[in-house]
Structure formats: C-alpha cells, structure tokens
Amino acid sequence: MIYVIYVFIGISLFFAFAGVVGLLRMPDAFCRMQSSTNISTLGVLGVIIGGILYSAIFLHNAEMAIKLAVMGIFYIVTSPISGHAIAKGAYRHGVKMSRKTVCDQYGEDMEK
Amino acid sequence: MKKATVPAIVSTALVCFIFWLLITGQVASLLRGEPSAQVLIAGVIVSLAAALFSARFFIHEKPFFFANPARLGKLIAYCFCIFPIELIKANVDVARRALSPSLPVNPGIVKVPVEVKGEYAQAMLADSITLTPGTITMETVEEDGQDYYYIHWIDVASQDGAEAGEAIKGTLEKWVRRIWE
Amino acid sequence: MNVFLYCAICFVVLALCLLIRLIKGPSVADRAVAADSIDILSDMALILYALYSGRGIYLDIALITAVLGFVGSTLVAKYLEGKL
Secondary structure: OHHHHHHHHHHHHHHHHHHHHHHHHOOOHHHHHHHHHHHHHHHHHHHHHHHHHHHHHOOOOHHHHHHHHHHHHHHHHHHHHHHHHHHHHHHHHOOOOOOOOOOEHHHHHHHO | OOOOOHHHHHHHHHHHHHHHHHHOOHHHHHHHOOOOHHHHHHHHHHHHHHHHHHHHHHOOOOOOHHHOHHHHHHHHHHHHHHHHHHHHHHHHHHHHHHHOOOOOOEOEEEEEEEOOOOHHHHHHHHHHHHHOOOEEEEEEEEEOOEEEEEEEEOEOOOOOHHHHHHHHHHHHHHHHHHHHO | OHHHHHHHHHHHHHHHHHHHHHHHOOOHHHHHHHHHHHHHHHHHHHHHHHHHHOOOHHHHHHHHHHHHHHHHHHHHHHHHHOOO
C-alpha cells in the first residue's frame, strides 16, 4: 500500500518539475501562466491524495485527512480565479506577447 | 444590486457552517461521538453573521438548486469522472510541450461562442476551461444575445470560432449544459 | 518515513529554481506568477513535512499560506488592471 502513495507523490514531483521547467523556458508571460497551472493542478493533487491515504491508513488521524481534503478543494476552487485575474490584468497593463503569437482577436476587438 | 432573500441567506450560511465544521476539526469529533457544543454554537452564529452580509454577492438565482438528488449526482459525476480525465490529458500535453527540446508552442487568443445560459453555468464553464492547462479564459462578452469567451490557447489549431470551441471545450460544455438545464 | 523528507527537499529545490524567474522576470505579471508558484511549492513541502513528523500543526500553516497566496495574487491582478 505504501508504494501507491509513493506513486502519487512521484506523479506530483514530475508535474511540478515540468511546470518549473516551463516557467523558466516559455517565451512570454501568458505561456508561463499556462505552465504554472500545471503546478497548481496535478502537482498539488498528487501530494494531497497521497497525504490523505497515508494519514488515514498509517497514521490513523482523521483530522489530518479532512484538513488535507479541505486544502485540495480550496486549491481547485481558487486557482482558476487568480489565474484568470492575472491574465486579464496583465493584458490590460500592456504586457507584450511573444513574436511566435499566431493571432490576437482580443486586441483586434478592443481597438474597434 | 438586489437585496438578499431569506433562502439565499440560509443556503450561504449552510455552506459557511460546513466549512467551519471542516476547518475546526469538528467532523472527527462528531465521528467519535463527542462534539463540543461551544464550537457548534459559535459556528452557527458566525456563519449566520457572515451570510447576512455576503449572500447578495453569491446568490442571484435559485438558492437551493442542488437540493435535487439527480442534479447532485450529475455534479458529482462531472467533478470526479468527466473533468479529471480532461485534466490529466491536458496536463500531459502541456508537460510534454514544456519538456521537449524544440518548445513546440504557437500561442494566440481566440474568440469562441458559448451555448450555455445563466451566471452559474457560465462561471463553471469558464473556471473549468481555466483549470485545464493550455487554456485561460481572459474575458466574457455578450454581443446580440450570443455570449463569447476570449481564450488564450497555447496551441492554436484553428482560428475559426466554432472549430476552436469544439477543440477546447467539447465534452465540458455538453456536461455543464446537462447539469444546469 | 524518510522518503517524504527527501521529496520535501526536492520541492524546496524546485522552489529555489523559480527564484531565477522572480529576479529576472521582464514584467510584473511574470513575477506575480512565479511568486504564486513558489507559494504553492513551499506548501507542498510543508504538507510532506507534516506527514513525515506526523503532526497536524504544519497543515494549519500550509492552509494559511494558501489563503494568503490567493488573496495576494488577486490583489496584484487588481493593481495591474488599474482598479486599485
């Protein structure tokens, strides 16, 4: 059973690593936001699920398991809100998009 | 902004009280059969006070929409079966793009028509789109009765609105419309 | 379980790598995103340390930093939009 928990934490480490590499390599601010979503979804959920299993089965501590579940729900509910707010604020503030950008229908419609 | 009704305040207070029970660790005590009356009474008072001031920001339509078991079942099926599959697929795709040596991205902002109606349903669809890596909802607008989202997409496969919408939110939109109909 | 401790150290090292983006980032939005991600990664390290030591008190700290990180990044977004 302990190996299942290790697998969950390993998945979480892999996606957190991919998100960090993406944050360092991507060409502009909006693509970096896409990579940071990688950290805040599966990077979080792996550790949370593994922690719930470990504290329920090995530590026999229901309080810790419930608190971890609350943290998971909180992350899932709040991370899209702050991501959307930062993306919109950055665009309105005038952050440049990279030269690889294919189309920008938002900017075209705002100029009208 | 219209005034809050009594059912709206009651439903907001119920959600606040459940959150209070979870973060004060009272659920574990209830499972053991020894709840503390002081904490429960304080929770009722605090959640009612919080709901009195904040209900008009949260509840604009039917307050007890999810009191119906069929709708609740569909919501649970969406949260635990349909959405995680899309989430894992999108996560693997973005992780592969970030780790591959040539960095295959062609980002862009597309305008996508949306078929779902109502505040809650649109908020739920926009949050689902933002939560899947690779797409971020930037703004929602309404033009002549048709709602549009502006979506930043990391791999623009098509600049046409309908095709892009099908690729971004095909299954998600079908299920969200089924939940909130 | 020592494995948890090693994984927590890995998360902290990943968070330290993000300091490069926090210092170098060309715009405010890059810095805000990097700071938010550092917050989340240090939360993960705290959760793993709570599992390692078996004490629930570290989870409270992680929950509080999660709430504060959300409030902080939303505030930065409001400031960028010019509504503050």
